[in-house]
Amino acid sequence: MTQDRIREALLRRAGLTDEQITTVISTERETGNSLDQVLIQKNIMTEGKVMDFFGEFLGLEVRPSLDGVSVPSDFINNVPVQFARTHGLIALDQRGHITKVATHRPLDVQPMDDLAAMMGTEVEAVLCPKSEIAGLINRAYRHKADGVDEALVDIEEQDILGLADQVEESEDLLSVANKAPIIKLVNML
Structure with a gap:
């Protein structure tokens, strides 16, 4: 199955029309943005629906709020703020060799791999709204x-x-x- 056919099957599962699927796939190719970003940018799905859909599809935890989260000091000491802001990543918890990391881009895996190398731990993605992640990074x-x-x-x-x-x-x-x-x-x- 080609990547476009996989994307098409995924988008059908999300309930998109043929026209929306064509728009999303062509926009993804033209802009280089990931599937989840295009769905939000084209107002086809809200950020919350994208998070819920990809959370269920990828088996990821979804957290709509990051109130009360204390970022592990290892993250702050090892990850430059510019990297965190650029990629929308912030650690939520670190236990042993696993760091839970908030992201709003579930399909953007390269920054997660880079983060794992910086932290020296495995990373586990948690889907969160972009605004919540930005606020926690600032705090x-x-x-x-x-x-x-x-x-x-x-x-x-x-x-x-x-x-x-x-x-x-x-x-x-x-x-x-x-x-x-x-x-x-x-x-x-």
Whole structure:
């Protein structure tokens, strides 16, 4: 069975008309977007219906809300915020060698594989609304940004001008860079 025939069978199962199926498959080819994204962009299915459909079809958990979720610190420390935002991925839970990860793109597997490599764990997808994921990413990384602000305050307290004077006095730049507040700031980044 060709990929188009598989897609067509899947879309028929979702209750789409022949015209909608043709539109979805051609748009998917033209834009490079995944099937789930095209269904939402073309207003053929709501995000909630797409999540429910793919959750059932792929056997994935569906969570409509991420209120009260605490992102594991390993995720925040190992995954750049830009990667999380670009791919709409955020860890919900980590137990042993399995990290549950919220996604709104169930068919976009490459970023999940990349994330597994970054985390050093297996990842298990959980379908969530895009807006919920974006909100949790912002909340999780805001705490990391607060830590950067604290490190900047520490540097200010040690007088940045004093550090500049030390450099001018021919002190090795690397030794200045190894001072505790600067190390703390770089580690936060």
